[in-house]
Ligand SMILES: Nc1ncnc2c1ncn2[C@@H]1O[C@H](COP(=O)(O)OP(=O)(O)OP(=O)(O)O)[C@@H](O)[C@H]1O
């Protein structure tokens with residue numbers, strides 16, 4: 182038996198506290214639903230495929246102490262040594278390490294001597310082992326042969342004639358398709374570079390930038406910028422990290438070795454996303470907890486205040502369940518009011534976030550799920566006090582003053 | 583109508599046990615108007631609470647309307663309270679957040695009557711207690727005597743067989759008390775059995791019969807021939 186109307190008129194006489202709780206619920210809904218959308222967007226961003234064997238890769242660089250250090254010779258000796266070590270699956274040398282936060286980008290054009298209208302992308306110089314060493318997948322064409330790999334010193338002006346690109350680069354620079362065999366140009370230049378291979382994916386050095394995913398690989402080794410990228414056999418990464426670090430120092434003590442795992446570097450790239458997720462998740466949990474406490478508090482307060490009235494209702498024939506139902510229904514009315522207001526507020530708030538902070542739009546399903554969740558929280562919070570109210574003795578009607 | 587035999591009721595706290603009723607036996611006939619008097623703490627309210635199924639006795643037998651009600655569950659007791667018993671309290675006990683109409687509506691909703699039936703009954707009892715014009719008022723907007731009349735209307739709306747009143751005039755001045763008493767007598771004339779606890783000897787005397795409770799037991803029984811000659815111990 183619904184007794185909505187008398188509950189409403191009784192509530193109306195306590196409208197301020199009822200409205201405060203309703204508003205608290207509504208505000209919680211507005212914040213929680215928007216927070217969840219951001220959390221969802223960020224975690225989706227973090228879990229995007231990188232195209233790389235992130236978990237198995239270490240990178241190493243060194244700082245040579247003597248001025249006239251022959252780096253190209255050192256590269257050759259180091260890489261030969263590294264490739265012979267146990268647990269090493271593959272190794273390459275590159276000007277930058279993907280996901281490291283350090284990289285190079287420039288504009289690319291499909292016609293010579295252009296200055297505007299190009300597409301910017303990250304580029305890497307690598308040796309012939311790069312596909313295997315990075316754990317990428319070649320989807321079309323070929324990689325590089327050892328003979329193609331140039332040595333580019335500080336003064337050399339030799340330029341590559343071939344390149345491997347990522348699928349995303351291929352799709353965006355050559356939207357008509359079939360990039361393989363086509364040529365692209367650097368800005369203001371007429372030197373064609375032919376696409377000889379396409380790899381499935383490489384997120385690049387800055388996964389959160391707009392360039393992310395567009396990558397160009399040249400067959401070249403530079404002595405200005407260099408990192409050894411070493412892929413270990415599965416599960417061997419940490420052992421390989423130590424071993425390579427040791428052996429590099431051992432082979433040539435005249436330098437300072439720096440080593441990193443790709444996993445750590447990736448985590449650093451996503452550090453702010455991870456922090457954002459943690460902060461927002463805490464906010465969601467905290468707000469939900471506070472709103473639940475508020476509801477428990479208000480229900481307990483109202484029941485204490487209306488103890489006599491509950492006794493009278495019992496004396497007049499209310500069953501225990503009728504008493505519990507009364508308070509749950511009252512709670513439901515408040516919750517539904519608050520949540521309806523909150524759902525509207527959530528959309529407004531989202532519109533503001535979307536326009537001012539470029540946050541993703543709030544899909545209705547998220548608002549609805551959050552609304553149902555908060556409705557559940559609200560009822561659960563009211564449940565224990567409501568059940569306890571049913572234990573108030575009907576004799577309260579005659580006993581207390 | 584009401585038959586109690588050797589009813590016992592004791593309250594136990596951590597330290598002491600109070601025997602509020604001891605071997606309490608009483609019969610009230612259909613249509614009777616019984617007044618209950620006795621010193622404070624003698625067990626009058628306890629008796630009324632057990633009679634009205636607000637509390638369960640510790641022991642003994644209680645038959646209401648021929649039915650043994652000593653061992654009913656909470657739901658059955660709630661239903662009996664709702665259908666057969668009307669309560670009037672010293673403090674009126676109207677629900678402050680509800681207007682008079684909605685106050686009288688409370689037991690009728692628990693009864694499950696439809697809206698039309700409830701409205702008909704509420705209008706009828708409001709008319710009987712002379713407060714039809716105040717249906718939309720809140721209890722706080724009424725005098726004590728008017729509030730008690732609303733409480734009586736609420737008790738009557740379900741057409742109970744049995745009306746229990748615990749010092750219904752205790753909070754009223756003598757004029758208001760008299761009005762309430764007249765209303766109760768009128769109700770009794772129409773066939774409702776009434777048991778009324780009171781401290782007022784004049785009112786007690788106006789009942790058909792006065793029983794006195796002393797120390798948890800009925801001390802004396804008088805069947806009055808006429809209210810004026812009823813004897814108070
Ligand atoms: N819930 C309870 N717990 C413990 N003792 C109680 C309780 N209710 C009543 N008593 C005790 O039972 C005895 C009878 O109380 P009761 O209320 O029936 O007296 P009364 O005759 O109605 O008194 P008064 O005229 O003051 O209303 C008293 O000693 C009282 O203290």
Ligand SMILES: [Mg+2]
Nearest residue numbers: 626627628748
């Ligand atoms: Mg009493």
